[in-house]
Amino acid sequence: MGRVEGDLEWYQGGEFVVALPHLRMVGAELERLGVKPTREDKDEYLGLALLTLPEANLEAAVAALRGYPGGIADSMQRAKEDRIALVPSMEGHYPLLDDLMAGLRALYAHENAGWKPTMGKNRIIAPVTGAPYISGGGEGPPVQSEGLGARVTLRPGLGVRVGVLDTGLIEHPWLADSYVAAPGARLPIKPPPPKGKDVPSAVVGHATFVAGLILQQAPGAKLEISQVLDEHAEGSVWEAAKAIAQFGGSGVDILNLSFACFTADGEAPLVLATAIDRLDPEIVVVAAAGNHGDPELTPPELPSLKPRTPAWPAALDDVVAVGAVDADGKRARFSPPGPEGHAPWVDHGEVGVNVLSTYLEGEVLGERLVKDHKTGKVSTKKERTAPFAPPWATWDGTSFAAATLSGRIAAGIRPGRVGAREALAQLLGS
Secondary structure: OOEEEOOOOEEEEEEEEEEHHHHHHHHHHHHHOOOOOOEEEEEOOOOEEEEEOOHHHHHHHHHHHHOOOOOHHHHHHHHHHHHHHHOHHHOOOOOHHHHHHHHHHHHHHHHOOOOOOOEEEEEEEOOOOOOOOOOOOOOOOOEEOOOOOOOOOOOOOOOOEEEEEEOOEEOOHHHOOOEEEOHHHEEOOOOOOOOOOOOOEHHHHHHHHHHHHHHHHOOOOEEEEEEOOOOOOOEEHHHHHHHHHHOOOOOOOEEEEOOOEOOOOOOOOHHHHHHHHOOOOOOEEEEEOOOOOOOOOOOOOOOOOOOOOOOEOOOOOOOEEEEEEOOOOOEOOOOOEEOEEEOOOOOEEEEOOOEEEEOOOEOOEEEEEEEOOOOOOEEEEEEEOOOEOOOEEEEOOHHHHHHHHHHHHHHHOEOOOEOHHHHHHHHHOO
16 A cells, blocks of 8 residues: 555555554554554654554454444444545545544544544645645746846844755755755755656755745845755655654744645644644744645646645644735735635735746756646646756745745844744734
């Protein structure tokens, strides 16, 4: 089974998250069901553990749960029907992990007057073109552009720290002396292609593009780069949450999260919600609202995706969800729409169309969503770009709108006098 790429939800089919206070109890029940975890990854700060389950035993465990007394099988069936009603494409291939979790919840609720342990999935952040990940707003890969002049001032932003959770960072000369990143998170200006490919993916330059946008607004800021996405811009919410947790008491002012995932029921992923909730309340978290607002370009991988489907972590209460507007302030077609311009969970709009920033050198392979107007079918078209030289580009997406807002907040901070929360309030007028 391994990775499950279901409609709206992508996750590791053999991984299971549980709250640490409930770990022993749930672990004992899993062992009774024959799915004793083969690995436990505990994170004390998150208060969660990631369990790796033997996937070969999941089917037998689900069957055993259905045989328990107390109406467990009926509860599991209702849970299955409810999820299929939300995501019809699950019909015929309902995931075993969903069945297992539904059975465990029903079992504990039956035995404990409705109480259930805290559990969740390890969802995948994946680069689906046109979805609220990182690959632009349906307009395709970045485009070569002329660059900016040198950063000649350390203000605004001096003394401000901005955490960036993203891909690895290209060692672009314009960004020199402005960031801290682990050696493994740094890439040469002309990054090598992944194994089996002759050019890298366009998304490998994503963090570099984000970093340049932040520093254009706040040239004196210091960026702290944490790589949570690989060269294909894929990662898991568990690794992202652990990275968020590391920033919890670090003293950073802002966290920029230009990535996202979906859930079939529209509920927040447990792991991301927990990580954000445990941050220092003075840290402002900024996240991309997603690039799935164009109703004509629903990714073929996500047929149930709607233009106003919430993207996580952007839609969390204590996260500033940033949509994209064009240079005239009009909502970009790919940004999630709503009755007043943006979707109701989107807090702010920044320019995210045709924005200029730092990039890499050489060719890249990008993607765009295209619609055949005769058949109505949407497909993903791969496009190989001309070599980038100099290493600058223009690109579209709410990822970049979020980065611009992070930079504007950083520019408004005055260490010791005006904090990130106050700077944000001044920008948004509240």
